[in-house]
Amino acid sequence: MQRKIAFTVNQQQVEIVVDTFERLIDVLRERLDLTGTKEGCGGGECGACTVLLDGESINSCLVLAVEVDGKAVRTVEGLSNYLELDKLQQAFVNEGAIQCGFCTPGMLMSARALLDKNNEPTVAEIREAISGNLCRCTGYERIVVAVSKAARPASAKA
Template identity: 60%
Template sequence: MAKVKVEFKVNNREVQVEVDPTERLLDTLRERLNLTGVKEGCAVGECGACTVLFDGEAINSCLIPTVQAEGKEVLTIEGLGTEDELDPLQQSFIDYQAVQCGFCTPGMILSAKALLNKNSSPTREDIKGAIDGNLCRCTGYEQIIQAVQNAADGEVEA
């Protein structure tokens, strides 16, 4: 198909790309913008490894054509925290050993970030609901839930 110019913001930086209208946001982020923190797992919206924030909402970047990102703000794991200071969620995932193989972690953290941006003291159920689109095959989720609770208000249910 004829290529289309798309302008949007990624991690607070204006970007401009020329893409085939069927190109997935996932591929644009990984291949053109080198943001390989975005992972490809299932490619059908079931695993959540490709989760990014799209105008602040968690979405599956494998299910969005890049053309729909026009004028939007995208946040990937690379845009969270700085080299010197991690985002509290990132630090909390380390502190609570919520990372094993790490493949689901960027998506998991971004889903949690979308939650905390709207709800600073989520319940355990709120957290489970927010990460319902993110599969983790290593941790059994418990440490992840605790890490999010800790990042939110420091009160962790054992």
């Protein structure tokens, strides 16, 4: 069973025919070549597949592609404008918040969702926002520092 859906990905209009049992992550990665979004566990535990759906962070492995008809999806590819990095991405680079990098796209999208609503989050709010994103390399400390620096770039301290 197939459906035609129309939605935006990183502000670009997309029209595509999908299977009713197809996941959003598979449409993003396999059909639209947006491979920045990663699949880790496939069960909503690790957060590597996090993207924004109408501005809210969600696990794209637990959303059906048919459900995003008429909605706006934002992936990690939509953060930079290909000339310069989003300040959140730049903060991750500057603070050494990346090691292997597999969790990074999901981590960035969870943090982006937070900062879009709250540009001065507390450390507790940052930890809450990334509570669904597992990182096995960094121990999270540098990530939390990076997010708080991106939130308040004028401040030198986390």
